[in-house]
Amino acid sequence: MKKLTVIFALLFLMVCSMAAAARPEFRSNTGGSKWLQVEDRALEVQDRDGLILKVQWPVFSSKDASHGNLIQSLTKWSDQIRSFYDKDIRESKELAARGNRDIRNNRWLVYVEVERDDGRVLSLLERSFHRDLAGERYGYQGLNYDAKTGKKLSSLDVFKLSKEELADTLLDRLTKKYGRKILGDNPRRLILSKIDEDAEMEFLPWVLTDSGVSFHFRTGDFRNGYAPLPIFISFYGEPQLFNKKYMLSY
Numbered sequence: 001m002k003k004l005t006v007i008f009a010l011l012f013l014m015v016c017s018m019a020a021a022a023r024p025e026f027r028s029n030t031g032g033s034k035w036l037q038v039e040d041r042a043l044e045v046q047d048r049d050g051l052i053l054k055v056q057w058p059v060f061s062s063k064d065a066s067h068g069n070l071i072q073s074l075t076k077w078s079d080q081i082r083s084f085y086d087k088d089i090r091e092s093k094e095l096a097a098r099g100n101r102d103i104r105n106n107r108w109l110v111y112v113e114v115e116r117d118d119g120r121v122l123s124l125l126e127r128s129f130h131r132d133l134a135g136e137r138y139g140y141q142g143l144n145y146d147a148k149t150g151k152k153l154s155s156l157d158v159f160k161l162s163k164e165e166l167a168d169t170l171l172d173r174l175t176k177k178y179g180r181k182i183l184g185d186n187p188r189r190l191i192l193s194k195i196d197e198d199a200e201m202e203f204l205p206w207v208l209t210d211s212g213v214s215f216h217f218r219t220g221d222f223r224n225g226y227a228p229l230p231i232f233i234s235f236y237g238e239p240q241l242f243n244k245k246y247m248l249s250y
Helices: 002-016 068-097 163-178 187-194
Strands: 018-021 036-047 050-062 106-117 121-132 135-146 206-208 212-218 228-234
Touching: 036 068, 036 106, 050 068, 068 106, 068 135, 106 206, 121 206, 135 206, 135 212, 163 187, 163 228
Parallel strands: 050 106
Antiparallel strands: 018 036, 036 050, 106 121, 121 135, 206 212, 212 228
16 A cells, blocks of 8 residues: 555656746757758756756758758657657656656757758758756767758768778877877777768767868767867868768869
8 A cells, every 4th residue: 555655646746747848048050051940949847846857959841842851861860859858758757756856957958050051961060968967068969961862971971981991080180189198098999989881870970061071079989078179171181082972072
């Protein structure tokens, strides 16, 4: 009987926890596109003791009907984020109902910026802000698509390099710009682990621009911390590294 009472009490507290539409804390920037529209949606999960969790994610649409493949790919990505949030919301409600105070006032906010949009490529930089018991941190990821097919691109689609050659190239640029010490004990292995010919399984933070490829590493990719470690490889300076299909004229 006592066990049933506890269960009913937890269920009551979870029912009292509500998710409601909220104002986004960050705004996506689609100024680099003539057709892409983004609505930044947000939810706040609260109970009688206040805010538990706030989440934010982008939802995409087009000003015309000529970008169906891209919208389909972007919607798939957006739905994956929302599905992840649904799981996080359920778990946060359960912890709050049990009286856990450490999960309150948390944030998981995602928004995007257009880096390139033309007849060959749509490239977005995904920015994220996360606050929890471990503190506040920012993250970066690239969303790069073939403009005609809507296929998500791997870095190996864009570079005429093997996985190992690309990892060595990136490590060389990082070392020259920031030194080896900041990159930890085995940075090559870590870079290799982020590169994958399957774009859905790749976690390399890269985006295409009009003039090359930007990589948005952080110290946390190699050691502790979240300081940015950006590097850039130019189409103009090293055209031999790239698949010309995704380059602009040079």
